[in-house]
Amino acid sequence: MHLAISLNIAADGQDILDFGQISAIVRNLEAAGVDMVIISDSADAPSTSPFEATTLIAALATVTETIGLVAGASTLAHQPYNLARRFASLDIISHGRTGWNATLVQNPREAANFSRPEGIADDDFRRRAEEFIGIVQGLWRGWDADALLFDKAGGRFHDPDKMHFLDHKGEFFSVRGPLNVARSPQDTPVLVMSGLGEADFDFGAKVADVVLIEAEGAKATYDVLKRRAVAAGREPMKVLMTVGLDELAAGGLEDRFDTKSCDGFNFALPADISALDHFTDRILPELRRRGLARSADAGATLRGHLRLGEGGAK
Template sequence: MHLAVSLDIASVTGRAGLTLAEIAGFVRKLETAGVDMVVISDSWPSGEPSASPFEATTLIAALATVTAKIGLVASASTLMHQPYNLARRFASLDIISHGRVGWNATLRQNPREAANFGRPEGFSDDDFRRRAEEYIGIVQGLWQGWDADALLFDKAGGRFHDPDKMHVLDHKGEFFSVRGPLNIARSPQGTPVLVMSSLAEAEFDFAARVADVILVDAVSPADAKAACDDLKRRAVTAGREPRAFKTLATLQAGPELGTDHLDHWFAGQGCDGLNLALPADLSALDDFADRILPDLRRRDPARSAHAGARLRDHLGLGAGGEK
């Protein structure tokens, strides 16, 4: 069973004054305990202003230099970035981290975000959904623009790359026009891991077709099992192997959380693991690290040994971009 921890840096930093050193220390504790990945968010879904000094992708670049195994996933908005720039940024982060990076693509619309990027009227829910789906498809296509052996660096022969192994995306869609390819080497994982979260039921079919990891909101193990089973069925209907992606049930980690509670969730739900969303409080983070993580290590010593060096290895996923 896989284990992730979600950390909202905007609300955490604004309320508790976390420093980079404190965040890094906490993430290193997660790594030692064998947590598969940490998911960093830097914006509030409500759209309220944030006091965070950190942008999520910049923060995981810093965390990559002080960790060696844990997966580093950053939320990044489809409104705040052009798809080419975002695809390039995450491919670069994956190189920096030696293959440990993922993008959390949240399809929930922030009510204030569009006004900061030339759309004061925002988008209708349907337009936002179609735009986000097109955007995610472009990013995935750009990540696959270079075959693994496309770059030759052949000085003697004067060949930088094999043209037959470079693929121009040439996307022309409803919302975007992007030629490609990226001007950066292929990701060490094939493609960074695509995580999707905050999904409405209307988005389940799309997520089941394209995501590597889906974070499922649930209030009970039974709800989690129903949602995860539904996503796997939708994947099969779309012609995809249900093992091709992982489903993690998101559990709000309050003060009542203990290993007995976690055991209940692990035993009673049909997802591939849990995503623990921690409250925005420094004392709660310390409590989680000092009380829950040691219990997890004692109960499951093998958890502290990450499988392989890359995030896809930790999660048992194939190389990104495989047909």
């Protein structure tokens, strides 16, 4: 059972958190053995912290050692090359603990902040987002793991045969590549996808490492995505589904998990932060006692925590 906490939800009644408070929360979750925290971000909506998400996880990487750090980043607010470079850099800084939460849900108000006051047609947005995500993943794989030689005596920085130009020319983007950032410690950052509609299931099953799904209808969504992952040539346990829940409660978790409707849970940060203590001190140890949650020190990278292996979808 994989466990995540969403930190940046714009919940009613929740106080704005400063960095000291956020880092204390994350270190507590890390000590308890939570797999990852997910920090949402929007260039339009208010959030529970005053920080841009990737900037925040860069800071959190310096005060944590094992917990996965996943940041939301909009496909409207960024260009694929810069975003791929940012997350590749964050993965090196964090020693392989970074993930990107890419959503396929459009926020029209956000588009107005990026020279698109009229927004984007939903179908165009979906095609553009899929192309964007494919470019980012391609750029992450632009260097083989042993491509960089740093051979001063021989005058060779890298092995040219192990550097791969992307040379992407698509409907919305043209990107040559490769990145000027080395391969990440976990091969590629973890791709977390959210906001998938039925039209997105084939794409999500093909490229995502983790899919965030709604509690309602979770069993049907889980079964469809697992089948489509197999159809795409992937091992079903290399595509994880986590169900979003609003309350940090143990009741029903084991039963829900046993029905094979998810691979884990993504809990919303409660308005009463003290409720996290009950989760870390009581619920998590009980889940671990039952063999449902990983040990607090398992795995060095986020992929290791999630048992995904290296590299993600090809």
